Amino acid sequence: MKHEDIDKIFKNKEQFLDSIVTLCGWVRTVRNSRGICFIELNDGTCLKGIQLVVDEKNCPDYEIAVRQNVGAALKVSGVVVNSYKNKEIPEINITSVEVLGVSSQEYPLQKKRHTLEFLRTIAHLRARTNTFNAVFRVRSVLSIAIHRFFQERGFVYVHTPILTGSDCEGAGEMFRVTTLDPSKPVLQSESSRDYYADDFFGKKAGLTVSGQLEGETMAMALGKIYTFGPTFRAENSNTARHAAEFWQIEPEIAFSELPDLIELATDMIKYIISDVLKNCPEEMKFFEQHYEKGLLEKLKLIVDQDFAVLEYTDAIKLLKESKVEFEYPVEWGADLQTEHERYITEKVFNKPVFVINYPIELKSFYMKQNPDGKTVAATDLLLPGVGEIIGGSQREDDFDKLERRMKDLKMTIQDYWWYLDLRKYGSAPHSGFGLGLERILLYITGIGNIRDVALYPRTKGNLEF
């Protein structure tokens, strides 16, 4: 269907002035006043709708136009003119209206503004609102910015498998994948290899929680790689930051140590935020107006600011000295809870903070053990308002230390023989991190809940769409 994008008309008004254009889109509002029907038409190419002026004196389809409901799909033609009310804005004097698809009075998006909670119940329609138009455009631009950042630096984009036999994080959050007959009695011991012998893969399989382990094998061949794909966690935590399916970006770099990783993560965050600010000005203005006052200022500051680096041990000290009554006790060895992370980023530093060198017991088996015997060379990047958006570490490259740690954790070593092989053949210091796409999107848009930055969010008990 030949037609112009509404965005193009707004951006090149002078070029289109006095010419006839054809537009396709959906009715946002319709109102009738003394023989003139005003329709706001939106085609999704930008947040704004364009005003169509259907005058019964000039348009034989006037009667058709006035009968339309909000949500109807139209193909219209008309002359581009300066708006009667505001000369800066174009509007269209319509000469023909063709109805592509009618709508009805039951169309759920009647009001200008609905609550995000209500819109979740009609997730198949919510992309038609300005909020979700802006969210999904920023998500798209952000994704490409991430790719561009790594591509410009010579990283190879790797597609790691989604079906996997290894639980990278070992947190017991892996969704199981099976073709076993559910009516067959389940054996007592699920870890028994016999139980899964008849299963599709002949062993226990699941949806990946992280592409890291496979990514490491590629980094040890190609030097610098990154993954960018969906990861899955049977997260029971019902929070505004956790989803069962989320997209993760995981760079892995051979011949790199923790400080190199922190430098890379800092550069990446600054790069992608600058890119979104530059390429999504309308959307970002919208978020500033409707979701977070001061958002643009906050993001501009991030780009210019140094990020803080804080030892876990010093974080504990800070929290203890704060005299704040935290719900969760602060002790060396205890995990930092959201309230602690927020205190550190929002109250103490008011900027992004890399917390480094966590106690070994808190972190995954693969992390580089520090000489103190108590901590690992890990880092979490915490952002004000959102908390952890990146988790990463230098990897344990010493075969014996890694194997010992896996045994201590009672992991099935034979399942990871290929991962251990990396430490046998040309082992080298290497590091990587995982960035949660939805988490950084929350930070960039000022939206408060992960359910509102994913197309069809997967959380416990929710699989409607």
Ligand code: 4AD
């Ligand atoms: O800290 P995590 O668990 O680290 C890993 O998975 C490592 N294998 C990454 C690596 O070193 N290659 O997760 C990384 C990031 C978190 O910081 C967070 O942003 C996001 O993934 N994330 C989630 N996002 C949404 N919902 C969840 N349930 C998430 N769990 C982690």
Ligand code: MG
């Ligand atoms: Mg983490």
